Amino acid sequence: MTTDFAGLTDGDLAALSLAGRRLAFAELMRRHREPIYRVILGNVGDPDEALDLVQESFVAAWRALARYDSARPMRAWLTTIALNKCRDWSRRRAVRRFFARALPLDVAAERADERASPHDEAQGRAELARVAQAIADLPAALREVLVLRTVEGIGQAEAAAMLGVTEKAVETRLRRARMRLAEALATAGIARPT
Numbered sequence: 001m002t003t004d005f006a007g008l009t010d011g012d013l014a015a016l017s018l019a020g021r022r023l024a025f026a027e028l029m030r031r032h033r034e035p036i037y038r039v040i041l042g043n044v045g046d047p048d049e050a051l052d053l054v055q056e057s058f059v060a061a062w063r064a065l066a067r068y069d070s071a072r073p074m075r076a077w078l079t080t081i082a083l084n085k086c087r088d089w090s091r092r093r094a095v096r097r098f099f100a101r102a103l104p105l106d107v108a109a110e111r112a113d114e115r116a117s118p119h120d121e122a123q124g125r126a127e128l129a130r131v132a133q134a135i136a137d138l139p140a141a142l143r144e145v146l147v148l149r150t151v152e153g154i155g156q157a158e159a160a161a162m163l164g165v166t167e168k169a170v171e172t173r174l175r176r177a178r179m180r181l182a183e184a185l186a187t188a189g190i191a192r193p194t
Contacts, residue, residue, distance in 0.1 A: 011070035018065055025065070029058050032075055035152060036082045042147030043086040045136030053089055057082040079154075079162050083144055090140060134184040142177035149174050 005013060005027035016024035036057060041050040060081050061068075068077055135143060148159040149170065160167045 010074035014065055014068050014070060014074070017062075025062060028061075028074065032078050033058070035075060036078055039079055039147055039152055040082050040086055042132075042135055042151045043083070043140075043143055044089060045132050049089065053082065053085045057085045060085065073158075076158060076162050079148070083162070086144075087140060131181075131185065134181055137184065138177055138180055142173050142180060145170055145173040146177035146181065150178075 005016075005024055008016070008024070008027070010028060010031070013024040013028050017028065033054060037050055037054050040053045040057070041047060044050055044053065057078065061078055064081070068074070135146060138146065144163060145159060148154045148162065149156065154162070156167050156170050160170045163170070165173075
C-alpha cells in the first residue's frame, strides 16, 4: 500500500513517522528544510555550518517527534529546535575561540609568524563587512528576531511563541536589531576604501 504523503497534513505525517513510516518524515523534511535553512543561515552566517545545523535540527526533531504537539504548527516547532541548535553552535564556537587563544607560548609564537600583515588583515575585514556577517554579529536575542520577522516573514505573535517571549519583546528587539544593523552597515560603508 502506497500513500501520497504530499497530500497529508504535518500532523498526519508526524503520526505516520511515529508509526514507523520513514518516508513520512522525509516528506516533513522536504516541506520544511528550506525555511529552516534560511533561519539557521541568518543566525550563523556560514552556509556550510548552516547545512550541518539543518541536519542536526532534523535529527533532533526525529528523536523528539513523540513530544510534538500537533496543535502547534510544525514549522514553529522545527524553528524552535533550529534556533536551539544555533545557540548550541554559538556556545561551542565561543569555547573553541577561548581555547584557541590559550595556546602555549611557543605555539602562539609560531602562529603569530604565519599571520598576514595588519594591512592585509584590515583589507580582508573590510571586504567581509557584508550584510550577512553584520546580521550574524548581532546578539542572539536581536539576530533571532530579525531573521524570523524580516528574513522569514514570520508574524509577530508566531515569532513570540517560537522564542518564548512577549509580542512587545519581539517588537522591541526587532527595532533594536534594525538600529544596530544600520549602525554596523554605516560603519562598514565609511571604513570602505574609495
